[in-house]
Amino acid sequence: MTDPQLRLHPDKSAFTAAIAGDVAAIIAAAIDARGQSLVAFPGGSTPRPVFERLCDTPLPWDKVTILPTDERIVEPGHMLSNAAALSTSLAPVGATIVPLVTRVAGDADAGNEADIRVQSLAWPLDLVWLGMGTDGHTASIFAGPDLANALDAPDGRHIVAVRPGELPAEAPVSRVTLTARSIRAAQSILLSITGVRKRELIEAALADGADSPLPIGQVLAGATNPVTIHWCPE
Numbered sequence: 001m002t003d004p005q006l007r008l009h010p011d012k013s014a015f016t017a018a019i020a021g022d023v024a025a026i027i028a029a030a031i032d033a034r035g036q037s038l039v040a041f042p043g044g045s046t047p048r049p050v051f052e053r054l055c056d057t058p059l060p061w062d063k064v065t066i067l068p069t070d071e072r073i074v075e076p077g078h079m080l081s082n083a084a085a086l087s088t089s090l091a092p093v094g095a096t097i098v099p100l101v102t103r104v105a106g107d108a109d110a111g112n113e114a115d116i117r118v119q120s121l122a123w124p125l126d127l128v129w130l131g132m133g134t135d136g137h138t139a140s141i142f143a144g145p146d147l148a149n150a151l152d153a154p155d156g157r158h159i160v161a162v163r164p165g166e167l168p169a170e171a172p173v174s175r176v177t178l179t180a181r182s183i184r185a186a187q188s189i190l191l192s193i194t195g196v197r198k199r200e201l202i203e204a205a206l207a208d209g210a211d212s213p214l215p216i217g218q219v220l221a222g223a224t225n226p227v228t229i230h231w232c233p234e
């Protein structure tokens with residue numbers, strides 16, 4: 001991995017503004033270069049203020065396609081759905097949101113259906129914007145029974161199903177996720193995290209590199225494109 005840029009912000013406001021600025025600049029550059037942009041945005045609670053900020057950012061949103069980095073296997077519109085959060089925020093300004101899950105299916109079927117749905121997109125991603133859980137998972141690449149499958153999926157397989165080792169209390173369901181290979185293939189990788197615990201985790205993961213026990217460490221260790229990490233206290 002090229003050395004990641006670690007940007008430490010004093011508060012949530014500066015953090016939100018910096019991420020929104022980076023995301024908008026990457027999208028604008030992609031549209032300038034090839035007339036469109038394909039990006040993946042994270043779920044969870046951390047990115048939501050940035051989504052709101054992006055809505056107020058003047059960009060040709062009709063040329064932007066956004067998929068979630070990962071999805072919980074729930075009905076469309078469910079309160080746990082990452083695509084629903086994206087649709088609420090960014091579909092009204094004109095972005096195209098590609099849901100990964102459109103029905104509740106068994107894990108393997110959900111993974112296969114999501115992968116088929118994204119095959120026609122203009123890969124690689126211009127940007128993958130990741131989050132990280134306090135267990136070190138990123139997207140939905142969890143330390144659990146499907147970790148190796150998500151880390152080692154073959155080239156061209158963009159989405160796989162993942163059963164978390166321990167079901168996360170905030171969203172106790174199986175997931176589908178971008179594979180490590182598709183994340184690393186993105187032109188730019190951005191990670192947004194908050195709080196002392198997550199800062200300690202990412203610093204340990206970066207120090208351990210490919211030997212990290214944490215999924216985030218193993219994913220980033222194989223990255224060759226620029227990685228920027230944004231952090232602020234809670």
Ligand SMILES: O=C1O[C@H](COP(=O)(O)O)[C@@H](O)[C@H](O)[C@H]1O
Nearest residue numbers: 042043044045046131132133139
């Ligand atoms: O479950 C998930 O969690 C992570 C981290 O979420 P946060 O609320 O702690 O920021 C998120 O990046 C991922 O996309 C989501 O599905």
